[in-house]
Amino acid sequence: MIKLIEFYLALIIARCAYMGIRLLNKSSGTSFVGMLTLKICPDFLAHCSKYIKKKTITVTGTNGKSTTSGLIAHILETANQKVIHNLKGANMLTGVANVFALSVEPFKRYDYAVIESDEAYLTKLYDFMKSDYLVVTNLFRDQLDRYGELNTTAGFIKNAIDKNPDLKLILNADDPIVATFDRTKYAVYYGFENVEYDCNYEHKSNAPSEVFNCLCGNPLEYSKQFFAQQGHYFCSKCGYKRHECDYPADVKVYNDYSIITVKNRGDAYEFKVNLAGLYNAYNALAAIAFAFETGLNQQEIQKALDNYKAIFGRTEKRIINGNPAVIQLIKNPTGASEVLKTVDLKSNIVIAINDNYADGRDISWLWDSDFEQLKDAQKLVITTGIRANDMATRLKYAGIPQDKIIVEPNIKKAIDIASSNGKTTILPSYTALLKITREQALKK
DSSP states (O other), rough: OHHHHHHHHHHHHHHHHHHHHHHHHHOOOHHHHEEEHHHHHHHHHHHHGGGGGEEEEEEEESHHHHHHEEEEEHHHHHOOOEEEEEEOOOOHHHHHHOOOOOOOOOOOOOOEEEOOGGGGGHHHOOOOOOOSSEEEEEOOOOOOOOOOOOHHHHHHHHHHHOOOTTEEEEEEETTGGGGGGGOOSEEEEEEEEEEEEOSSSSSOOOSSOOOBHHHHHHOOOEEEEEETTTTEEEOOTOOOOOOOOEEEEEEEOSSEEEEEEETTEEEEEEEEEESHHHHHHHHHHHHHHHHTTTTTTTHHHHHHHHHHOOOOOEEEEEEETTTEEEOOOSSSSHHHHHHHHOOTTTSEEEOOOOOOOOOOOOHHHHHSSSSSGGTTSOOEEEESSHHHHHHHHHHHHHHHOGGEEEEEEOOOHHHHHTHHHEEEEEEEEEEEEEHHHHTTTOOO
16 A cells, blocks of 8 residues: 555655646756656556556667657557657656656546566566567767767666566567577577669668677678678677567668568568668568567558657757758767768758767767768858867868868757758757757757
8 A cells, every 4th residue: 555655646746846846947857757757666667567457568779769759659559559758768767767757647448558678687687577579770980988888788678577477578689689589489580682773872881880799609691681680690610690570571762761572471571661771671670570469450550650650869850940950860870870871961060969878978989980971061060069179179080171060069059050041951969969958958
């Protein structure tokens, strides 16, 4: 009884705190409200499980968590399911607690919960909430000061899976690390058989690519390599190779969208995905694989894909000062290099880099990201944020002409300069993206 009182008290106080924060116009309050909720009721998330009637889906991985979980939630909602989802990407325990605290009502139930989870917090999440599905997108080098080597991050996910042996896993077969996570009774794989480009940007990247070893210690080789370690890999020593896909797909990448042809039990289904870049095609394929697993058909899935709107800095489109803008989060070498392929070089470009805890203190990733792809930028390239000067130095070495580079540490001023003169592409790190939203510098 006391635990239940704590739960409802946490609900009431969390909502009052959120309203107070909004009235003061300080921030979205996701971290503080979630922190307060868990302080009052430490097992708050365990209580929330009873408000989910059908299934809970968790999504993790280095890149693509927000877009993949957003697509899954939108597909379910379009199929008339009630969904609770941490839409804005607050993916640590406090962020998950926040969305439940502001959504749960005593007599309201949801069909599905779709939870994006930080890799390092997945095990802690599973301490409180049972998940039915886990979708893993990829694993790349990311925030070395927080996570260390890739093996450490992989260990976080493996430990979480071992805590939840009844999980149904949906895994990226093209990622040699993710493919080793088959540790439960049920796992399905998705991946691309063929990738074709029909777009303006160059799909080859100059970013350094890590060499991955097989479990036997021999370096993996590739018959097809799509980007970074994603592709068709094999070991010439022990015979290990890419897992056969349950949802194999071909993709043709255009400037602003992709056409994905997915096979499901021998039948081929074509989907149009209105998001730029091969990395987003991977995110969409993961969501499509999940949708097929839950019994949805092609028409239901395509209907959702047709009206899906990118969320919170993930190819997000806005209007700023009367001109179009695209916002795309960058946070690590592989993700940034893939995003940079899709940048409109005819637009003004703002790169906003912070080095707060949530960004990662170590900004060496800027030097491993392929900013050389901006060397033909036709308009301004403005660097801003805490590490504006470091970013400007990186652009200088990338070959961007000095007369095109402007350093403006104030993010709002930088965006105003760029957006007053046509289309703008904004590439922020995570806390820079939060600052942009908080200051209401951008208005839809």
